[in-house]
Amino acid sequence: MCINKYNSQGYYDPTTYEALTNIIREERAEKNAAFKPLVYVCSPYSGDVDVNVKKARGFCRFTLEKNGIPIAPHLLFPQFMNDDIPQERELAMFMNMVLLGKCNELWVFGERISEGMRVEIQKAKQRCMAIRYFTENLKEESI
Secondary structure, three states, X not given: OOOOOEOOOOOEOHHHHHHHHHHHXXXXXXXXXXXXXXXXXXXXXXXXXXXHHHHHHHHHHHHHHOOOEEEOHHHHHHHOOOOOOHHHHHHHHHHHHHHHHHOOEEEEEOOOOOHHHHHHHHHHHHOOOEEEEEOOOOXXXXX
16 A cells, blocks of 8 residues: 555645554554564665675664664665675665565665665656665654
């Protein structure tokens, strides 16, 4: 089910969006208390890679503690692919989109949205996926 943040007249309607999203979450929880959604962890990789990798690990742990199964390709693919080689980056982004398609939700962490994150967020919106935004301090933001 695709829930839009805008009403039928095109006006931004965050209250209705949040209410409907919460109802769907509650219904899912009632159906299967053991259900753990696959959550695509979206956070920066480029820039200070060592710091960003450490943060991404923390975001994955947070996702796990919130009953999700974290999927963070930017922690996996750099183990055997080079982000500085354009062909390998393009292949990694393609594989990211495949994995994103298998996930139930996209969780965006941090205030800085990198180019790769922007692509992932846009694709999740096109697929009408649930998207949640968190600060680096793991506080959920309503956008």
